[in-house]
Amino acid sequence: MTHRGPIALDGPVASGKTTVGQGVAQTLGWTFIDTGLFYRAVGLLALRANLEEWSNEVVARLAQQSEIATDDTRITIDGEDVSDVIGSPDVAAAASRVAVLSDVRRVLVSMQRKMAEQADGRVVMVGRDIGTVVLWDAPVKIYLDASAEARAQRRHAEALERGDESDYGRVLSDLQERDRRDSERTDSPLKPADDAHVLITDSLTPQQVIENVLKLAELPS
Ligand code: DC
Secondary structure (H helix, E strand, O other): OOEOOOEEEEOOOOOOHHHHHHHHHHHHOOEEEEOHHHHHHHHHHHHHOOOOOOOHHHHHHHHHHOOEEEEEOEEEEOOEEOOOOOOOHHHHHHHHHHOOOHHHHHHHHHHHHHHHHHOOOOEEEEEOOHHHHHOOOOOEEEEEEOOHHHHHHHHHHHHHHHOOOOOHHHHHHHHHHHHHHHHHOOOOOOOOOOOOEEEEOOOOOHHHHHHHHHHHHEOOO
16 A cells, blocks of 8 residues: 655644554654654753743754754753753743744754755654645645644653653643643644644544554555
8 A cells, every 4th residue: 555645734732643653654664754844852951951931042042053863752952962851841832932933943944844855755853833834745744633622631651651740630731731732833833734633532542542643654555
């Protein structure tokens, strides 16, 4: 079975993008790119730089001057593997702050497009603006969604499973705050592309969503 690519996969926090994107990429033997890691890396750079003000120019320069590379779920900045530190709530909040800065987005979008070109279209790219901006001409666009409560419950359960402390109410309010910032920003707000297939995942298992996406990407015979 042949599939069309690239596949652009967008959706809000904890909508299942990473699990589904990885599953689809693995099945097809394609490259998986999680663009959220880039924004987290730049958020970490901004935190470490102890900036007085997170201005467009200064944060974009930080991003431009650094070598950001990713391989599946790992990410490095100038060769340092920061994958294990960027999962923290502080870095998540910082990522969402740098994601509103247009110059930062321009730098990161350009890196992401280069990576998709290198994969020659055999790529599953996940994020918030993949179908609308980064790969706006992708032949397959999927937007995953689920209620805020279902998504917060997933994040909460994941944290407990890792043995981390977690408070459901806090997880839900953080998630709602990030949703608000992601969808209300003026540059590339989170929204489904006009030609995206919207999949509501509340009552679907990750495997069912993966199968749905594979079906949508199948080339008609
Ligand atoms: O998917 P994530 O939680 O790792 O993303 C971190 C932040 O980066 C989140 O606030 C949204 C933002 N982001 C974005 O604006 N555009 C993308 N393509 C990916 C992530």
